[in-house]
Amino acid sequence: MAQFWKPGTERPPLLDDDEGGILLYSASSSSSGYGYVSIEKQRQRLPVFKYRMAILYLVETHATTIVVGETGSGKTTQIPQFLKEAGWADGGRVIACTQPRRLAVQAVASRVSEEMGVKLGEEVGYTIRFEDLTDRDSTRIKFLTDGVLLREMMEDPLLTKYSVIMVDEAHERSISTDVLLGLLKKIQRRRPELRLIISSATIEAKSMAAFFHTSKKRRGLEGEDCVPKTEPAILSVEGRGFNVQIFYVEEPVSDYIQAAVSTVMSIHDQEPMGDILVFLTGQDDIDAAVRLLTEEAQNNRKSSSGLVVLPLYSGLSRADQDLVFSPIPRGKRKVVISTNIAETSLTLEGVSYVVDSGFSKQRFYNPISDIENLVVAPISKASARQRAGRAGRVRPGKCYRDMRLF
Numbered sequence: 001m002a003q004f005w006k007p008g009t010e011r012p013p014l015l016d017d018d019e020g021g022i023l024l025y026s027a028s029s030s031s032s033g034y035g036y037v038s039i040e041k042q043r044q045r046l047p048v049f050k051y052r053m054a055i056l057y058l059v060e061t062h063a064t065t066i067v068v069g070e071t072g073s074g075k076t077t078q079i080p081q082f083l084k085e086a087g088w089a090d091g092g093r094v095i096a097c098t099q100p101r102r103l104a105v106q107a108v109a110s111r112v113s114e115e116m117g118v119k120l121g122e123e124v125g126y127t128i129r130f131e132d133l134t135d136r137d138s139t140r141i142k143f144l145t146d147g148v149l150l151r152e153m154m155e156d157p158l159l160t161k162y163s164v165i166m167v168d169e170a171h172e173r174s175i176s177t178d179v180l181l182g183l184l185k186k187i188q189r190r191r192p193e194l195r196l197i198i199s200s201a202t203i204e205a206k207s208m209a210a211f212f213h214t215s216k217k218r219r220g221l222e223g224e225d226c227v228p229k230t231e232p233a234i235l236s237v238e239g240r241g242f243n244v245q246i247f248y249v250e251e252p253v254s255d256y257i258q259a260a261v262s263t264v265m266s267i268h269d270q271e272p273m274g275d276i277l278v279f280l281t282g283q284d285d286i287d288a289a290v291r292l293l294t295e296e297a298q299n300n301r302k303s304s305s306g307l308v309v310l311p312l313y314s315g316l317s318r319a320d321q322d323l324v325f326s327p328i329p330r331g332k333r334k335v336v337i338s339t340n341i342a343e344t345s346l347t348l349e350g351v352s353y354v355v356d357s358g359f360s361k362q363r364f365y366n367p368i369s370d371i372e373n374l375v376v377a378p379i380s381k382a383s384a385r386q387r388a389g390r391a392g393r394v395r396p397g398k399c400y401r402d403m404r405l406f
C-alpha cells in the first residue's frame with residue numbers, strides 16, 4: 001500500500017511501481033532491493049564495486065588483466081571510472097574502452113557521463129565512425145568501437161595517448177576485435193607502461209591469458225617500476241542479483257517471427273506492465289514483426305492499453321534509434337524489436353521481458369568461394385545469456401526463448 005510523505009518528516013525510500021510511476025513505500029515493503037536510489041548508491045550496489053581495489057591492484061601490477069564479469073556486474077560502466085579515480089588519466093593520458101557496436105558506445109558513454117555528472121563530449125566522450133564527440137584537451141575516458149581504435153593506429157601505431165585500453169565484450173570475436181587484440185599484444189612489447197583489460201561475460205579466460213602471456217623479455221626487468229608482470233591476471237566478478245526467469249517453448253517453432261509476435265501478445269495479455277525487448281535477426285524480420293504486431297494490437301481486446309512498437313537495427317537513423325530510450329505515455333507498453341545490437345552493454349530501463357527468437361545474422365566466410373556471407377543461424381549459449389540479461393538490468397524480469405531447452 002502506497003504511503004504519502006509528510007514534509008518535515010524523514011523522506012521514505014522511493015520505489016518504481018509496476019506501471020512505471022513512482023510510489024513511496026515504507027522501508028520494510030522494499031524486499032526486492034530495487035527502486036529509486038541515487039546514482040552513487042546504484043554504483044556501489046553493482047557487484048564490481050567490491051572488486052575495485054582488486055581490479056586496481058591487478059591493473060597496476062600486470063600488463064594484461066582479464067575480467068570475466070557476468071552480465072550486469074558493472075564492468076563496462078564502472079571499471080573506466082575506477083581507473084580515472086585512481087589516476088590513470090592524470091597528466092593528459094586517456095583511458096579507452098572499446099565496444100563492438102556503435103549503439104553500445106553511445107549508450108555507455110552517455111551513462112558514464114551521467115554517473116560522473118559531466119557533459120558528454122568533455123571529460124567523457126566517444127568516437128564512432130563519422131562521429132567524434134571527444135575533446136582533445138579534456139576527454140579522459142573515451143568509448144569507441146574497436147574498428148575506430150584500429151583506424152587510430154594508422155596515425156599513432158603505438159596508441160601513445162592511452163594509458164589503459166579496455167577491450168570489452170571480447171567474446172564477440174569480430175574480425176576487428178581479433179585484429180585489435182593481436183596488435184595490442186605487439187604494442188605491449190614496445191610500451192610496457194600500457195595496461196590492457198580484456199573483459200567479457202563469457203570469455204574463455206584461460207586461452208585469452210595464454211595468448212597474452214609472452215615469455216619474451218620486455219625492456220626493463222619485471223617487478224621494476226613501470227614493468228608489470230607479463231603473465232595476465234584473471235578476475236571473475238559475479239552478476240547483478242536481479243532474477244530473470246527463463247521459459248522455453250515445448251515444441252520447436254516453424255516460424256520464429258510469428259512465434260515472437262504471439263509471445264509478445266500473450267505477455268501483453270497476461271503479464272503486468274513492463275516493456276518488452278524482442279530479438280530477431282535483421283531489418284526484414286523486424287519490419288515484418290512490426291507490421292504483424294501493429295495488426296494484432298489493433299485486433300486485440302486489450303488494444304486500449306496500447307503497445308508502442310519500435311524497431312532497432314544499425315541501419316536506422318540516430319533519431320529513430322534514440323526513440324527506444326525515450327519514455328512513452330504512462331499506461332502504454334513499449335515493444336522494442338531489435339537485432340543483436342541490443343544484446344550487450346545496453347540498458348533499456350523499462351524492459352522487464354525479453355523474447356528471444358534464438359537466431360541472429362552471422363558472418364560466415366566461405367574459403368572455397370572466398371566470399372563472406374551473412375547467414376541466419378542459431379545463436380550461441382553466450383548470446384542467449386546476454387539477451388536474457390537485458391531483462392534483469394534494473395529489476396527482476398522474464399525471458400521467453402522461442403526454442404527448446406538446450
Ligand SMILES: Nc1ncnc2c1ncn2[C@@H]1O[C@H](COP(=O)(O)OP(=O)(O)OP(=O)(O)O)[C@@H](O)[C@H]1O
Binds near residue numbers: 349394
Ligand atoms: N542507461 C542506464 N540506465 C539505468 N541503469 C543503467 C544504465 N546503464 C547501466 N545501468 C545499470 O548499471 C548496471 C551495469 O551496467 P554495465 O553495462 O556496466 O554492466 P556490464 O557488466 O558491462 O554488463 P554487460 O556485459 O551486460 O554489458 C546495469 O545492470 C544497470 O543496472
